[in-house]
Amino acid sequence: MEACSAVQACSASLAPWRGQQVSSASKIELTTSFLSSYAPSRSHGHMAARKAASKARRVVSPCAKVREIFMPALSSTMTEGKIVAWSKSEGDQLSKGESVVVVESDKADMDVETFYDGILAxxxxxxxxxxxxxxxxxxxxxxxxxxxxxxxxxxKLKGSSAPAAAAPAAAAPVEASAPPPPPPPPPAPAAPAPAVAAPVVSQHPAAEGGRIVATPYAKKLAKELKVNLATVRGSGPLGRIVAADVEAAAAAPAAVAAAPVAAPAAAAAAPAAAAAGPAVVPGSTVAFSGMQAAVARNMEASLAVPTFRVGYTITTDALDALYKQIKGKGVTMTALLAKAVAMALAQHPTVNASCRDGGSFVFAPSINVCVAVAMDGGLITPVLQDTDKMDIYTLSNKWRELVQKAREKRLSPAEYQTGTFTLSNLGMYGVDRFDAILPPGQGAIMAVGASRPKVVALPNGMFAVRRQMQVNVTADHRIIYGADLAAFLQTLAQIIENPKDLTF
Incomplete structure (x- = not known):
């Protein structure tokens, strides 16, 4: 019976993917998503939501000529997705393998492609x-x-999905209710926009600190239509440029030519508006973004893990001197810290282990240090895979690449879900010490504070000024004990205080 149930569950889990195509990495995540969804530990609310979605899919009988496009599971933790932009409009002809929609998962934006030719009805x-x-x-x-x-x-689909959307976890459907409307957009900026931007309405600039925030399809379309995205105002969520914005800009070349003086003013105004940040309406209620919802779920899940914390003071004079010598070659302090952590983990594999089922622990096959990165509306932890095996220069280049992809929400699941140890650094903000919350699926996370000059007593009884930083590690006490963590921190301190091996 269990085997039969598994086969039936696998068939149901594949249903959402029959009308679209995703990357190989996402297909791997589908397998992970199925295995985790079939596990007995799934919550009743989650199973109810799956049943509701399955019921909605049965509204349309199997037909080769009419097919549904489903919301895909782009990661093992994704339970819902947000439509960032439709690459196609109703009535457009679609070709197999063509991008149809950009979906925001809990960590990244991804293009979803179709498996079939047809018309987006x-x-x-x-x-x-x-x-x-x-x-x-x-x-x-x-x-x-x-x-x-x-x-x-x-x-029929709209009629059947309305009750489920209104109360997905309820025992009985509420037939009279409808899905809540999306939150109203924030008010438009007080300063009037130039005439050239009139066709496109936006409450947030697309350029933040010189960075263009646009959907992948919008960027592709801009290249084809030769549209400069720096002059386009985004109408998508948080000012993101969508395909419609690019098309509108391309359709109004005469307006741009008629006001050549106004265009630089619009471009210059964007950074100033970005510095102010999103408008906040006092007393308003704002729904979580996909990323914020994922962070909230992870924080709640961490409450079920018995953790403890150990702090350690490390002298950083030698590390600071090394950094000054090699930073001109593109080396970052984040890469140096990640490399030091990886070298210490190689000597203390228990700190790199994790407890998944409450009854056993897994020694990770590799050392993948992930580093927390703050983003608009949340944070993400890109993974430096095989951190201990990369030299410091390759590691620094890889880190810059990951940060860029993270801020553009282009990370693949393998680039943010395979971490074995997390590093969180607030030292650049002047924070002396803090505690980090253990992320699900890992055994430990280290919080790094600022390096500051302090008066210390030397072994010979004299006093001297040394730069020191405080690190605090939060660990899963089911698999890591105090002595394990203390030994790991001693090794880490030795590596940082004698950092000659970090450059190998």
Whole structure:
């Protein structure tokens, strides 16, 4: 019976992917998603949501000419996704392998492609709205002859999904209720926009500190239409540039030529507006973004783990001197710290282990140090895979690449879900010490404070000024004990205070 149930569950888990194509990394995540979803530890609310999505999928009978496009599971922790932008509009012809929609998961934005040729008949979930994994987000017709059938199927889907969307975890459906409307957008800026930006309305600038925030399809479209994204105002969430913004900018070349003086003013105004940050309305309620919701779930899950904390003071004079010598070659302090941590973990594999089931622990096959990166509306932990095996220069280049991809929300699941130890550094903000919360699936996380000059007593009885930093490690006490952590920190201090091996 269990084998039969597993086969049936596997078949159901594959249903959302029959109408679209994703990367190989995402296919691996699908397998992880299925295994975790079939585990008995899944919550009742999550299983209810899966049943509701499965019921909604049965509204349309299997038909080769009318197909649904489902919200895919882009990571093992993803339970819902947000539509960032539709790359196509209703009525557009689609080709197999073509990008249809950009979906925001709990960690990144990803293009979702279709497996079939056809016509995008009906869009069920608009840009900015959220849908549960496995629920239909659009209906695809094979040809114009099936458009009416596709629209009829879409109407049935909308009718059946409304009660589930209103109360996904309720025991009985609430038939009279409808999904809550999306939150109203913040008010427009007080300063009037130049005439050239009139066709595109935005409450946030797309350029933040010189960085262009745009969907992957919008960037591709901008290259094809020869549109400078720096002059485009985004109408997507948080001012993100979507495909419609690029098309509008490309369709109004005359307006841009008529006001050549106004364009630089608009470009110059963007950084000033970005510095102010998103408008905050006192008393307003703002829903979590996908990333914020994922962080909240992880923080709640950490409460079930018995943790303890150990602090250690490390002298950094030698590390600071080394950094000054090699920073001109592109080496970052983050890479130096990650390398030092990896070298210490290699000598203390227990600190690199994790407890997944409460009854055993797993020694990680590799040392993958992930480093927390602050982002707009949340944080993410890009992973430096095989940290101990990379030289410091390769490690620094890889870290810069990961940070750039993280801020553009282009990280693949393998680049943020495979960490074995986390490093969180607030020293650049002048923080002396802090404690970090243990992320799910890992055995330890280290919080790094600022390096400051302090008067210390030397072994010969004299006093001297030394730069020191405080590190605090939070660990899972089920698998890591105090002596394990103390030995690890002693090794780490020796590596940092004698850092000659960090450059090998």
């Amino acid at each position: 009906v869009i069920l979930v608009d840009e900015g709205e959220v849908a549960a994994v496995g629920s239909a987000i659009a209906v695809l017709a094979e040809s114009e002859d099936e458009l009416d059938a596709a629209k009829a199927a879409a109407a």
